[in-house]
Amino acid sequence: MRNTKHESMRERPSCVRQRGNRDSARGHEVYRTFIAIILPILKVMRLLTKGNKERTCEPTAANKTSSRSHALLQVNVRKSSIKGVGEEVKVGRLFMVDLAGSERAKQTQNKGKRLQEGAHINRSLLALGNCINALAEGQAKFVNFRDSKLTRLLKEALSGNCRTVMVAHVSPSHHHREETRNTLVYAERAKKISKKVRDTC
Numbered sequence: 232m233r234n235t236k237h238e239s240m241r242e243r244p245s246c247v248r249q250r251g252n253r254d255s256a257r258g259h260e261v262y263r264t265f266i267a268i269i270l271p272i273l274k275v276m277r278l279l280t281k282g283n284k285e286r287t288c289e290p291t292a293a294n295k296t297s298s299r300s301h302a303l304l305q306v307n308v309r310k311s312s313i314k315g316v317g318e319e320v321k322v323g324r325l326f327m328v329d330l331a332g333s334e335r336a337k338q339t340q341n342k343g344k345r346l347q348e349g350a351h352i353n354r355s356l357l358a359l360g361n362c363i364n365a366l367a368e369g370q371a372k373f374v375n376f377r378d379s380k381l382t383r384l385l386k387e388a389l390s391g392n393c394r395t396v397m398v399a400h401v402s403p404s405h406h407h408r409e410e411t412r413n414t415l416v417y418a419e420r421a422k423k424i425s426k427k428v429r430d431t432c
Contacts, residue, residue, distance in 0.1 A: 298331040299348045301381055326388040355381040367423035392429050397421045
């Protein structure tokens with residue numbers, strides 16, 4: 232979603248292009264997304280509901296409401312004010328990401344398309360984990376954000392001038408102890424990322 236001062240509200244299907252690095256001529260595309268401009272809070276909630284319905288959830292042997300994709304909400308806020316003879320523009324951006332859980336084929340008993348989806352989810356989570364590890368080391372000269380769409384989209388949120396919060400969802404059940412352990416290890420690595428946030432206001 233984007234919030235601007237002069238445009239009227241509109242919703243439209245679109246293809247959002249995330250540019251690669253300067254040395255890359257190829258962009259990155261995310262399909263079945265849409266952009267909405269200037270929305271009252273009630274319409275924002277309707278938009279969130281609509282977006283959530285676009286997510287694919289299918290039961291597996293391990294999870295009755297298994298998400299088959301990650302979900303990302305990006306909110307851009309643009310504020311302009313007159314400063315002397317010119318205009319001062321400030322832009323804020325908020326990313327909210329709901330990551331699909333990693334899956335083991337043996338536990339989910341998925342086949343065909345669902346098995347492929349699980350493999351794609353696991354690959355993107357592995358790519359994100361690799362980026363987190365490299366950032367947590369602090370001295371890494373190169374962080375490979377280009378391994379997946381997820382890490383390309385989250386590059387600014389992970390390494391830019393911003394504050395990042397990770398919420399880990401774990402279970403007290405001993406049946407899920409391995410998943411809980413892996414999630415806590417993932418979160419512990421994320422905690423080691425250290426950034427100096429500059430105040431640009």
